[in-house]
Amino acid sequence: MRSTDPAALAGAAAGALVRQQHRSARALNMIPSENSASPLARWALAGDAGSRYFFNTSGDPDGWAFPAARDASEAETRLTLPLLRHLTGAAHVNVRPLSGLHAMTLVLSAWGGAAGTPVLTVHPDQGGHYATASLTRRLGLTPYLATGPDPHTLDPELLHHLVADRHPRLVYLDQSHVLFPADVATVAAAIRAADEHTVLYADVSHTLGLVLGGALPNPLAAGAHGFGGSTHKTFPGPQKGMITTDRDDLATALHRAQYDMVSNHHLAPTCALGLAAADFLAAYAADTIAAAQALGQALHQRHLVPEAAERGYTATHQLWLNTAPAGVDGREAHRRLTAAGIHTNVLSDLPGLAATPALRLGTAEAVGAGLTVQDMDQVAALIADAVHDRRPADVIAGDVADLRAARAGRWQLHRHPDVAPHIKESFA
Ligand SMILES: Cc1ncc(COP(=O)(O)O)c(C=O)c1O
Structure with a gap:
């Protein structure tokens, strides 16, 4: 029987929140409606x-x-x-x-x-x-x-x-x-x-x-x-x-x-x-769009073809990817990506793809985490490996975590010399 003891429940919840932190730091979050607030904001x-x-x-x-x-x-x-x-x-x-x-x-x-x-x-x-x-x-x-x-x-x-x-x-x-x-x-x-x-x-x-x-x-x-x-x-x-x-x-x-x-x-x-x-840095906006376009191209080269290829895939942070033509059902692709530490949306209401489970991806959080246009080829390779189940999910997840660890996030506290003393004081 599950415990209803508040202390035990709170302990379990605290553990879950710490797991959330750790998992998130190792994952590549490509959900376009989410972003990680800067450390200063947090x-x-x-x-x-x-x-x-x-x-x-x-x-x-x-x-x-x-x-x-x-x-x-x-x-x-x-x-x-x-x-x-x-x-x-x-x-x-x-x-x-x-x-x-x-x-x-x-x-x-x-x-x-x-x-x-x-x-x-x-x-x-x-x-x-x-x-x-x-x-x-x-x-x-x-x-x-x-x-x-x-x-x-x-x-x-x-x-x-x-x-x-x-x-x-x-x-x-x-x-x-x-x-x-x-x-x-x-x-x-x-x-x-x-x-x-x-x-x-x-x-x-x-x-x-x-x-x-x-x-x-x-x-x-x-x-x-x-x-x-x-x-x-x-x-x-x-x-x-x-x-x-x-x-x-x-x-x-x-x-x-x-x-x-x-x-x-x-x-x-x-x-x-x-x-x-x-x-906020203005260059982040152009970099986010350029990363989405580069990812679209790199996925296309791997025969995962995002929507609107003829128009350059996107003019925003979003990409829409129907994996069915590549032989993988959208829900299965989504399950495999999640297991490999790559978070995306699977949706059945994307315009032009009605009732087809397809992936919606975004580059905003990845670019905030320090990934660049140059990283998008590797990201596409990891996505393709996961979607096609070419390597064990935990091995791909390890590569995803390594990529995250090798990049420094854009939003660094040291850029704010006027703020740092106050933050230190708040923990004193
Ligand atoms: C155009 C538009 N309006 C409103 C919302 C809802 O925003 P929130 O989830 O912050 O309430 C969304 C979320 O996707 C949106 O895309």
Whole structure:
């Protein structure tokens, strides 16, 4: 019989958490929705801020109904917000959402209009998030779906007609499965020509780091009224969400919605987000995309052909790989890769591969761990060996661990001489 003794259960759980650390340090995590937050960010996650509430964002001397957060709140107001405003180029940055889906909920609620108002979003066949339309409906709004001629393209004429016919208050442009992000400038022009009052929001949860590093266009500069999403996929931050806009009225509407929809915004991850932004290097974005393209090519050379080969495989961190043509069922390939310490997604809803279990891979975490374009040939060889079961899984896993150990992560504390003494002090 299993023990219900809390001490024994806690001991077992602590052991599991340590195993998680060790296994993760030896593995190659290629799950595109995940990233390892920088050590600096992780340090902030463990501190006292994680037990506090912070509401007094205006800094009103009489506004400290919850005074315990006073010191930590400076990290949010003097680091996280100014640095994110700088990186995004936005007049307003809202860091109240807890995650990408929470940011989506806030945006739909704040900007979507009254019950019954049409909202235009992206069909899952073009990479739209599975929950956007149903969440829109739950909020009392009426979703319409933009589609296109292929899994990577939205039809601007159709978009124009949908906006001209329905006059949505909000176009929610989101792509979870994304090899070639929609061109925001084209989408914005199509919407503007149909209804100048329609608000365009780009949910860049998957590509935030690529945008902030300048490897993909900034949606605000391309004509969107706001953008945001998760801070932990291509951006190497903690698990949080953020929303940006240049428009004062939209920022105010967000504040109103947030009053009802966010109480505890999780101060420790919010401080950690600022430290991750301080750690962030623009070159990481271009390197992440170049690594994905190099991995696509190296897999192709090994007869594992990622989708969109004719277009260079990807313009993001993601690759989609159907292993069935190479004679290995996607689920079996996924099981073999996992056993070999290579973590990927297996999905049955990738655009253009409906109902085929196929792999979704990403390079963001590997590049953060110090792997480069030059390593991608070796990574492809390890993937091919695992998928085809050419060598025992534990032997491949050993090679994966050796590769990890031979590379130093990009986010190094020694790059921050002003921070190191404080970290030392926190452990004193
Ligand atoms: C476009 C988009 N929006 C929202 C989300 C949800 O983000 P989170 O998992 O941080 O809640 C995702 C996650 O994949 C996404 O791709």
